[in-house]
Amino acid sequence: MSVAIVIPCFRQAQFLAAAIESALDQTAAAAEIIVVDDGSDDDSSEVARRYREVELIRQDNRGLAAARNAGLRQARADKIIFLDADDRLLPSAVRAGLECFAQEPAAAFVYGAFREVRGRSEHQRFVRAESHTDLIRCNWIACVDAVMFDRAKLLAIGGFDQSLGMCEDWDAFLRLSRTHPFGSHQEAVAVYFKHDQNMSNDETMLLHWIDVVRSKELERGLDAEQLEAWREGEAIWRSFYDRNPQPRTARIRGAISRLLGRR
Numbered sequence: 001m002s003v004a005i006v007i008p009c010f011r012q013a014q015f016l017a018a019a020i021e022s023a024l025d026q027t028a029a030a031a032e033i034i035v036v037d038d039g040s041d042d043d044s045s046e047v048a049r050r051y052r053e054v055e056l057i058r059q060d061n062r063g064l065a066a067a068r069n070a071g072l073r074q075a076r077a078d079k080i081i082f083l084d085a086d087d088r089l090l091p092s093a094v095r096a097g098l099e100c101f102a103q104e105p106a107a108a109f110v111y112g113a114f115r116e117v118r119g120r121s122e123h124q125r126f127v128r129a130e131s132h133t134d135l136i137r138c139n140w141i142a143c144v145d146a147v148m149f150d151r152a153k154l155l156a157i158g159g160f161d162q163s164l165g166m167c168e169d170w171d172a173f174l175r176l177s178r179t180h181p182f183g184s185h186q187e188a189v190a191v192y193f194k195h196d197q198n199m200s201n202d203e204t205m206l207l208h209w210i211d212v213v214r215s216k217e218l219e220r221g222l223d224a225e226q227l228e229a230w231r232e233g234e235a236i237w238r239s240f241y242d243r244n245p246q247p248r249t250a251r252i253r254g255a256i257s258r259l260l261g262r263r
């Protein structure tokens with residue numbers, strides 16, 4: 001099995017070199033390292049060109065999902081990791097992912113633990129999800145950097161949903177896990193840095209896209225157990241971010257009522 005590492009980048013030249021070097025510094029080498037410059041107006045492309053091992057794609061700014069999809073289409077490897085330009089892979093990332101796939105050959109993706117760093121504070125995060133129903137409750141995976149995908153299976157569902165402004169990784173996990181198994185391991189494979197430029201700092205926008213992804217999953221159809229998990233998820237996400245005790249949209253309230261047979 002071969003692995004591609006795709007690094008989407010938009011105005012993150014100051015972080016990009018470290019991300020590329022973490023992709024190069026793998027105990028099991030990646031077959032491809034692809035940087036997708038998503039219309040940056042800084043020197044992101046120039047940074048990527050310093051590395052002869054890196055293939056550079058430049059495109060007009062189309063958003064994170066589109067940048068990931070460009071790398072997905074360009075890659076030729078069997079498996080693929082998406083590394084955000086402001087994060088890092090640990091040297092074990094490729095090896096640990098391939099070992100997990102060897103145990104779960106039918107999996108659409110596998111994931112490991114990651115280290116979350118905020119200033120001088122660091123802690124390791126891992127929550128084991130075992131089923132599509134678990135992922136309906138919450139995006140327990142949390143960090144796309146810690147995931148290795150089967151490239152063909154991700155391509156088969158159309159890649160990441162480019163209509164989403166956030167949470168496109170969770171949406172992909174949900175769509176893949178509807179029809180395929182997935183695996184996990186507890187080895188730390190990535191470092192996620194929390195800083196002022198993180199998209200997830202805008203909690204109002206994040207909550208909006210969480211609602212959008214949850215609504216999409218509801219519309220795809222849920223059985224009774226999955227619906228209960230979906231409803232539990234509302235409380236989980238609200239406990240993370242939302243101080244408003246009321247459901248956030250009439251659309252979601254109406255969808256629940258229809259599924260429960262109430263009018």
